[in-house]
Amino acid sequence: MFNQIHAICPRGTRSAQPLPLQTGIRAPRRLPTRQERRMKQRRAQIRKAIIRSFLSILIKIFLYLCRPTTRAMLYGKLIKPLLFSLPPEQAHHIVTITLSLLGKIPGGRWLLHKLYAVDHPALEREVLGIRFRNPVGMAAGFDRYGHIYRELSAMGFGFVEVGSITPKRQPGNPKPRIFRIESARALLNRVGICSHGLDRAVAHLRQPHGTAIVGCNIGKNTATSCEQGPADYLKCFRNLYQYADYFTVNVACDPGQKAPSYQTRENITRILEPLFEFRRGQNQYRPILLKVSPDLPDETIDTMTDILMETPLDGMVAVNATASKAGIDRLDATRLGAGVVSGEPLTRRALEVVRRIHERSHGAYPIIGVGGLMSPDDVLAMLDAGASLVQIYTGYVYNGPGYLRTICRALIERAAAEHPDKK
Numbered sequence: 001m002f003n004q005i006h007a008i009c010p011r012g013t014r015s016a017q018p019l020p021l022q023t024g025i026r027a028p029r030r031l032p033t034r035q036e037r038r039m040k041q042r043r044a045q046i047r048k049a050i051i052r053s054f055l056s057i058l059i060k061i062f063l064y065l066c067r068p069t070t071r072a073m074l075y076g077k078l079i080k081p082l083l084f085s086l087p088p089e090q091a092h093h094i095v096t097i098t099l100s101l102l103g104k105i106p107g108g109r110w111l112l113h114k115l116y117a118v119d120h121p122a123l124e125r126e127v128l129g130i131r132f133r134n135p136v137g138m139a140a141g142f143d144r145y146g147h148i149y150r151e152l153s154a155m156g157f158g159f160v161e162v163g164s165i166t167p168k169r170q171p172g173n174p175k176p177r178i179f180r181i182e183s184a185r186a187l188l189n190r191v192g193i194c195s196h197g198l199d200r201a202v203a204h205l206r207q208p209h210g211t212a213i214v215g216c217n218i219g220k221n222t223a224t225s226c227e228q229g230p231a232d233y234l235k236c237f238r239n240l241y242q243y244a245d246y247f248t249v250n251v252a253c254d255p256g257q258k259a260p261s262y263q264t265r266e267n268i269t270r271i272l273e274p275l276f277e278f279r280r281g282q283n284q285y286r287p288i289l290l291k292v293s294p295d296l297p298d299e300t301i302d303t304m305t306d307i308l309m310e311t312p313l314d315g316m317v318a319v320n321a322t323a324s325k326a327g328i329d330r331l332d333a334t335r336l337g338a339g340v341v342s343g344e345p346l347t348r349r350a351l352e353v354v355r356r357i358h359e360r361s362h363g364a365y366p367i368i369g370v371g372g373l374m375s376p377d378d379v380l381a382m383l384d385a386g387a388s389l390v391q392i393y394t395g396y397v398y399n400g401p402g403y404l405r406t407i408c409r410a411l412i413e414r415a416a417a418e419h420p421d422k423k
């Protein structure tokens, strides 16, 4: 061995460092001097101190962010202006991507829950045979494809309605197709139905739901004729049956269907009957609800309510966005063109429709109240009008993620005032 080393480094020119030996036998290691040991200890102490202060900064930031006032301030002063400087669909895309990424990080959903959710026994509801952690859901159209329902649920939504889902993929109308009308606290959209199709929806919805309650909002493809429409609904219903907690049949969303004239007793029955028939053969029961348009005349709303009372339909979702431009500046309406309006201009009509269904059906059927719920007072009014559950969309866009918390707090306060003994 030493001969080998000598061959490489002739006597007198041997390097101070021993050369690596080829035989696998290690050269004896030099013991570190006391000074080196002290240096090593010092370095370890510095490393620990850095990690400790980094963690404590992180915890302080987390606790600071946990304060609802801080988050409201951050949202109002920074995030909302940023998001509102972008076109609505792009802003929505950023929000959904962020949520979906957070959902993929270990602890991401836990963090969302800690930051936004409110859990309280006074919020719990039993409706449609399902236990809801609170009565506030995310309306259809926000999680169109079904890829962020677990994150929305972690943020505190009592339930999430995914869709509308159609059998085949369809892109919806050309962009731009969603517009903010800030003066009216409204959105105008002409998306139609934008769906990735049934297979993609199933791929998302077959993931374990955790504690999320998921409704599937089903529709027909725009290219499908009205005569063939019932087959589209049945296909979605059948394939999604095991993945949904309830279903909403959306006949009101596709402008191509000239909604009000399509929503006759005959057409609705043709869509619903095959769904009831399929459900009869299943072991598990899935409630079916019908979503109505606010643009239907009151007599047609009554006809829908009669369908609710005369068939195995379980409840109503009232209402979809409106084609009416009342409450919107005429210049805005002309500038933005065709589309349906959601948000504040819809509040009064949504309440009217829910009250009408509730009274006609003697309060015996669940109604999900949706449309223009822009403040906790609107939500309370909707529940007073007869809704068992509510959904929000435009109110969430304008008020931000803390809105759900504000609503839940108002509901808890109301419950405490009504039952002071049950604190």
Ligand SMILES: Cc1cc2nc3c(=O)[nH]c(=O)nc-3n(C[C@H](O)[C@H](O)[C@H](O)COP(=O)(O)O)c2cc1C
Pocket: 139, 140, 141, 142, 163, 164, 178, 187, 189, 191, 192, 193, 194, 217, 250, 253, 291, 319, 320, 321, 342, 343, 344, 346, 370, 371, 372, 373, 391, 392, 393, 394, 395
């Ligand atoms: C951009 C956008 C897309 C929507 N897409 C759907 C949809 O695909 N299916 C559906 O049933 N409702 C859809 N809706 C209607 C909402 O679910 C809700 O009924 C309506 O917006 C009224 O509630 P809001 O005033 O709280 O927004 C959509 C609404 C918006 C703003």
